[in-house]
Amino acid sequence: MSMSVTEIRRGLAEGRFSSVEVTQDYLARIAQHNPVLNCFISVTDELALAQARQADADLANGNTQALTGVPIAHKDLFCTDGVRTSCGSRILDNFIAPYDATIIENFKRDGAVMLGKTNMDEFAMGSSNENSFYGSVANPWNIGHVPGGSSGGSAAAIAAGLAPGATGTDTGGSIRQPAALCGVTGIKPTYGRVSRYGMVAFASSLDQGGPFARSAEDCALLLQTMAGFDPRDSTSSEQAVPDYSAALGDGIEGLKIGLPKEYFSEGLDGRLAAVIETAVDELRKLGADIKEISLPNTSLSIPTYYVVAMAECSSNLSRFDGVRFGHRCADPVDLEDLYKRSRGEGFGEEVKRRILIGTYALSAGYYDAYYLKAQQLRRMIKDDFQTAFDSVDLILGPTTPEVAFEIGAKTDDPVSMYLQDIYTISLNLAGLPGISLPVGFVDGLPVGMQLIGNYFDESTLLGAAHSYQQVSDWHLQVPELAR
């Protein structure tokens, strides 16, 4: 049995079970399945049980916060005071942060219990979780397939019932794509909605943290804890955070939903298109006003993204130099040797590839042709969405062009791997929120549908997803091994 966040909260409030019992249950499931699935890089059993005991005391005293006693897993990209934060990289294999990320503080404030830190593509660079120093994560629906990435550990943990809720980060699709491939619900909020303080940077202008859970209803609860202005992050928004759970009932009737024709063209597996169309019919029945729209610059999003993201990452990852923390090579003969070998040994292939491309894109003589050009295209992509939102409330499409592929199928073809993010990347470039929710299966593997909202309109996204989940049960499906 695996429960939703909502069910756990209710059960704890009604005293049907204790936080220690729930936590022990999840820790047992992790112990049972993690050797195969590899969802967790670190499991914090003792810490979790201590927090659960504290939660039970708080519950008994009526000192209850929003998530008191609810076990949560965190992507190993969020700094956790005293617990290793590896970012899936050898270079941080020995790194223990002396501070908590803002969202970690938020979960502590709201009484959540931390089960552990989840596996991920190294520094969030990847779409399959195969780029982790700690090994691939297996998709719980078929362990020969990838769970997606980069937050693959979190998504797979939810699908396998190893955690009821988890955090992730999304730079080009790293929450939505693994959510789709693992059949769970995941939301990437508007850029600036969730603090980036303590979230190790991949591409600062694109990175955004968000939650995974079984349902939109659960995501609303977790996002409530994560969202809000943080004076330590200059790019976080001061805009007030609405009550997401209260907005769940707003429904879908009368909502104008646009289907970009570019999202349903070549490249999309026809079987996925059919699944999405069935879901669209369902929404129409619920009273949504569906129309076709166009996002003409969609095809530019991948090249634009790979210039912006790589340029930023080449600079962001400079601090991993073997000087103050992280991996340092043995017996460096001089400074240059220290840098070259520490970084050479510490970073994996994909990270090195991206640092090299980004360094090239920013170098003298190429800046205008690449970085500056990409910034111009980014504005055009953003304008496309702004125009679309003049006539629709939400935009709908597939989250990915295909279902989870086999482990190893694309590792030799980075471009094919990059194309997995075709439908998700443009939101990061525009800074818009998006949610992925399960809407069916192809070949026994989940299909995700993406809803895209206007800036800071996470409520409408969550409400629409919730309405759909009220009349469907795809989000309640559980893979064989978790039954």
Added chain:
Amino acid sequence: MSGWETVIGLEIHAQLATRSKIFSGASTAYGAEPNTQACAVDLGLPGVLPVLNHEAVNMAIRFGVAIDAEIDHRSVFARKNYFYPDLPKGYQISQFELPIVGKGHISISLTEGEHREIGITRAHLEEDAGKSIHDQFPEQSGIDLNRAGTPLLEIVSEPDMRSAREAVAYARKIHSLVRYLEICDGNMQEGSFRCDANVSVRRFGDDQLGTRAELKNINSFRFLERAINFEVERQIELIEDGGRVVQETRLYDSQRDETRSMRSKEEANDYRYFPDPDLLPVQISDQDIASIRAQLPELPEQKKQRYIDDFGLSNYNAELLSSNRDTALYFEAALVESPQLSTPLVNWILGDLAGALNKAGLEISVAPITPIMLSQLITRIDDNTISGKIAKQVFEAMWQGEGSVDAIIEARGLKQITDSGAIETLIDDVITANPEQVEQFRAGKEKVLGFFVGQVMQQSRGKANPAQVNAILRDKLK
């Protein structure tokens, strides 16, 4: 050496006097134990983010307003990427396009009455790096990150200076200005005010600039002058011997008084500047600028003019008094006590006080004689309590900490004798004792009067009022 023109531009790094760092809450105080004033942000730990200290922006704007510069409504921070162990993030947050302060200018005075306008290209904000320490651990280098993240204003001049002397005058002027604006403590030894000089030479009449060398590691105005002079000579000799100046960075070695090549242009980094995505562009409104302008203190130029107009000071004295903010503050504080005595006050400040400070190696702000003490001293000269000569004794005693003017006069019995009866008695004694000199005077030898004055003053141990002595002597000797 004739036939050559020197062209100099300066890059000055002024450390801004904010209490905390430019992108973190850590203290900027100088001299703490290594790495005790570096927080997670200064260490560049994974996940940390910079948050702009707006006081640094205000200080930069204050500077911009004072040099009459263009100040854009939008300013952007950029990352300057390079690897060095004392640069924790692997990039320095600086500004590239859109600095806070755009084009401005400042006037420097050379000889009496001669001025030159020096163009200022830009002034931008950036964070300082830490310090590498190479001499404390065998076979290892230490890193102190206390300084990392300290705000700097980099002030870049146009290549408008034509001699080392002009470069020093410009650097001193900027130094004076930043201290007046209270945005930098100007301490060159502690590195709060650093000058790099771009130096090139060309034949007179050439309109192309020569290839420049950038001189670094200059921590006093004296060294600035010396470094430039050395470099100019080096470049001219090189060219005259058929060589070519290469674009490079050269370190000034004050021990040997020479510059040495540090790295050439080919070895220079490609800094890969790009806008820092962690920081939003700074928005500066016209109201922000106006309110900073309204709060500007009186600046050196304005002070100097006021001293000339109000107190009739010479251009030279007015410049001396106003160029150092602390000297001006001293003068103005002393003036409050004795507003009518500006002339003797200026003479004492620029004369005896400056001499004593110089000898003791002290700054005027910590002078043992306070402005009030000095003004009391001058008041006692003015009201004839003591003579100017005795005053020097009193000054010395005050310097030694013997107390106030009046206490010293009292304790040492230095009060001037102004009682004509007492003076007459002294004079009568001297006249009686020197009949020969009396004859000489009466025979028309005027110079002998000085002998009598001297004798009387000696008898009074300097306390007789010299003017009275003179008058009574003339009378008696008739």
